[in-house]
Amino acid sequence: MIDTAEFQTRVARLHAALSDKMRLRGRTLEAQFRRAGRRLPGRQRRAAAIVLGAQDWMGHPKLARVLDMRQVNAAFADLHAYLDPLDPKEARRTAILRLLGGIVLNLIALGVLIYALAQWVRTG
Template structure:
C-alpha cells in the first residue's frame, strides 16, 4: 500500500510537470488536470482521473486501501512519461509555422485572384 505522503508527492510531481510542460497552473492536481483538458490525450485522461481520485482520498487511509496501488503507479508512470516527452519550444515553433503557412497560402490566393482580375480587364 502506498502511504498518503507518497500519493501527495506523486500528485505534486505531476502538477509541477503539467506546469512545466503544458503551461497549466493549478491549485492542486484536480485543478491542473481540468485546465489541461484536451491537451492530455484521450488514453491518459482516465489515469489522470485516477491520480486525482487518489490524491483526494489520500487523507483517509480506509478509502486509500480500496484503490489499486499498481494502477496508481502505472498511471503515474504513464502520465509522467507523456509529460516529460512534451517540448513546449517545438510546439511553439510548429504553431508559428502553421500560422505562417496559412498567411502564405492566403497571399498566394489573393495574388492569383489579382492576376486573374488584371487578365480579365485586359491589362496583361
C-alpha cells in the same frame, strides 16, 4: 497501502511537470487537467481521472486502504511517459511555424484571386 506523503510528492511532481512541459497554470492538479483538455491524448486523460480519483480517496483513511495502487502507479507512469519527452520550446516553435504557414497560404490564395480578377476585368 500507500504512504500519503509519498503520494502527495508524486502529485506535486506531476503538477510541476504539467507546469513546465505543457505550460498549464492552475492551483490544483484538477485545474491543470481541466485546462489541458484535448491537448492530452485519451489514454492520458483516463490516467488523469484515475490520479484525481485516487487523490480524493487518499483524503479518507479507510478508502485509501482499498485503493488499487497498481492502477494508480500505472496512471502516474503513463502520464510521466507522455510528459517527459515533451519540449516546450519545440512546441512553441512549431506553433509559430504553423501560424506563419497559414498566413503565407492565405496570402498566396489572395494573390491568385487578385490575379484572376485582374485577368477577368482585362478580358471582359
